[in-house]
Amino acid sequence: MTIRFGLAGLRHPHLEYLLSEIDARPDDVQIVALAENDPALREQFGRRFAVPTYPDHREMLARERLDAAGVVSVNGARGQVVADCLVAGVDVVADKPLCTTLADLDLVEAAWRRSGRRLSLLLDKRFCGPTLAVRDRLATGDLGDLVLAWASGPHRLRRETRPSWMFRHESYGGILNDLCIHDVDLLLWFTGARSGTVQGLAGNRAHPDLPEFQDHGQVLLRTDAGLLATIEAHWFSPEAAPYHGDYRMVLTGTEGTAELRWAHGELHIATHRHPPEIVPLPAPGSVAADFFDAVLTGRQATMRTSEILTATRVALLAQTTANSGAWQAWDATSA
Amino acid sequence: MTIRFGLAGLRHPHLEYLLSEIDARPDDVQIVALAENDPALREQFGRRFAVPTYPDHREMLARERLDAAGVVSVNGARGQVVADCLVAGVDVVADKPLCTTLADLDLVEAAWRRSGRRLSLLLDKRFCGPTLAVRDRLATGDLGDLVLAWASGPHRLRRETRPSWMFRHESYGGILNDLCIHDVDLLLWFTGARSGTVQGLAGNRAHPDLPEFQDHGQVLLRTDAGLLATIEAHWFSPEAAPYHGDYRMVLTGTEGTAELRWAHGELHIATHRHPPEIVPLPAPGSVAADFFDAVLTGRQATMRTSEILTATRVALLAQTTANSGAWQAWDATSA
Known part of the structure; x- marks a missing residue:
């Protein structure tokens, strides 16, 4: 299996934690699309990866058959993007912080429980x-x-x-x-x-x-x-x-x-x-390695979602x- | 001038901070008496220094013409002993803590202000x-x-x-x-x-x-x-x-x-x-050096009493x- 991976937001250099792992295992993970509402960033990374680009992550989720997504949007937007990805049936690895309000945390937790998808956080x-x-x-x-x-x-x-x-x-x-x-x-x-x-x-x-x-x-x-x-x-x-x-x-x-x-x-x-x-x-x-290993093997990641949610709370x-x-x-x- | 120094309490090894300084400058400071309500300690140090010993510091203050006293009594008793020494007109260097209650701190501060004597604390x-x-x-x-x-x-x-x-x-x-x-x-x-x-x-x-x-x-x-x-x-x-x-x-x-x-x-x-x-x-x-220097020269110690009182409060x-x-x-x- 090769993980069809989408990038939802490209706003922080922490993105490189994901990209370096993906670079190191091209047979395991392939970047197939990206979404970013900043046009300059979208163009820059679109050229770099030669994949379809979207201004809105919801459009990417609707059009691409993603297995998993990396969410590195602006902090304040992140909770909603994470929840949208989970609800769309996609495993998620997000930059920290997971979100910026307790209401968004509740939204993410509900989406995680409803979807049964994986959720990890870049707490390296x-x-x-x-x-x-x-x-x-x-x-x-x-x-x-x-x-x-x-x-x-x-x-x-x-x-x-x-x-x-x-x-x-x-x-x-x-x-x-x-x-x-x-x-x-x-x-x-x-x-x-x-x-x-x-x-x-x-x-x-x-x-x-x-x-x-x-x-x-x-x-x-x-x-x-x-x-x-x-x-x-x-x-x-x-x-x-x-x-x-x-x-x-x-x-x-x-x-x-x-x-x-x-x-x-x-x-x-x-x-x-x-x-x-x-x-x-x-x-x-x-x-990133822990997350991709879990997706590939169908096992639980070492970084447990319940622990991420508690620490964030x-x-x-x-x-x-x-x-x-x-x-x-x-x-x-x-x- | 040689400082006539009394020891009021011998309950903690911090006492050695005073004794080592006194040992190093015999012309400046002389231990002339000690008070300790524990009989074994009183005897032990009485033999060591060959000076008059008292079970009660008030008796020592009444009978000896002390210039200064070192107070290393049990923490809970210290505030009262310090206040008694100050009121008796004696400069004081005390082990820390200065006292164990806010009421005792008020007592010490009042005694310090009334007496105009020096008060230092072993915050080395x-x-x-x-x-x-x-x-x-x-x-x-x-x-x-x-x-x-x-x-x-x-x-x-x-x-x-x-x-x-x-x-x-x-x-x-x-x-x-x-x-x-x-x-x-x-x-x-x-x-x-x-x-x-x-x-x-x-x-x-x-x-x-x-x-x-x-x-x-x-x-x-x-x-x-x-x-x-x-x-x-x-x-x-x-x-x-x-x-x-x-x-x-x-x-x-x-x-x-x-x-x-x-x-x-x-x-x-x-x-x-x-x-x-x-x-x-x-x-x-x-x-100890700062305190004895201040007593000998008539100047203020580097360790200010107002700072000691604030930190203690x-x-x-x-x-x-x-x-x-x-x-x-x-x-x-x-x-």
Whole structure:
């Protein structure tokens, strides 16, 4: 089988996560059509892939017999596009965030349940070496139960390279939903937590001419088992550094401590029984590979849709009530 | 002048911060008396210093002409002892925390204002190399305005070495007040913040037989200028590590990022203009040296009493309302 793959939206360089995987396995996946409402982007990618192009994803879904679609539209439009694809009977891998409102999340969840199709999300930190290695160590109990966590997602702004939709709240959706979603997902995955409370804080310290832009924020996450986590993100990553962002996570467990240093490809662990070590890492994977493998084999993807929906709900609860000062209760989405 | 120095309480190894400084400058400071209500400790240190000993600090204050006193009593008793010393006309350097209730803090502040004596606190992270170096960089504007901060204070429990008073709330006072006070103080010092809000979270995950003991917690600190900070502390520092605790602080400013790694004696900085560097450190100082220098010269100590009182108030607000879910407003103590 070769997956007949359509692209619904081409608005973010994260698209390359899909394209590089497709390039690497031409017998498995073929791009057969694309939809994009920006004419310049549509023409550019239409030339690149030599496939039919559509200004509207619904037209593409009606005319092409797609097996699966990649959705990399503007954040604010994404939820509706994802839901439309699912309802049309197409498996979906979407860029993050999945959507920007709780109403759109409900729409996506209903479409997913009704359609029975696959839905994955480009949360690629899931498949990085340090992530896979620490998940193994958590499974063996080396760290005990997680008590405290801190994660930081610094991003370089390089403002001149950013499209204007990223600076408007309706089309972008906010920093907590867009950037903190990665670490929210990881902490829920690491702990298996099913309920808790969350609070969001976000603001604009250095961009007064972009009043709707949040240049920094924190998701304060608590699980009912007792984990206390702070997940921060910001657009102040040092422009002179060799990395886009020095992504970190520090996990404190009852039996040991781990630090994930993604930008340096390192996992550091120290426990009550073993002195500090730098842990050997397994080969990384990717969401795209996980998704295409699942479609080809008919199996479930490692990245479970219920987990994606829960992480998105937690991030959206933090985002949509940011700075209210109130803790919001959250519950996991059932599988 | 030689400072006639009395010890009021000998309950924590932090006492050695004072004794090592006194050992190093015998012409400047002389221990002339000690007070301790634990008979074994009183005898042990009485033999060591060959000075008059008292079961009650008030008796020592009445009988000895002290210039200054070091207060290292049980946390819960400390505020009253500090206030008694100040009212007796004696300069005071106390172990942290300064006290364990807001009522005791008011008592100490009133005694300080009425007496006009010096009051310092053993917050020695103030004088470590990474701290001094980052404060210099903040002063030059290299990091811009501080936007986000995270600090971690891991402590090894080594439970068999701990006196029982540390496991009772009334005598210990709680983890946020005892351990997070250091980083609360540093962030207020770095920013010069005068007001904001704070919230505390604390719990017991692994010590069910010590129901009053908090083995982990977070102080969530906000300044009115917009800094969002999470200050965590815990008693799960890996027993097999070569350090007592891998104390860290990560500061994100509008112009750059700094990481203080106290356990490794390192300061890392990267900015929009300069790639990552490990910053050369100045020679460290100490609270004890700062205090004795001030007493000898008649000048004000670098560690200002108003700053100590503010940091203590913020930590106590977080501690005494921990897990209430509500943000508490705080204001700086005037000088």
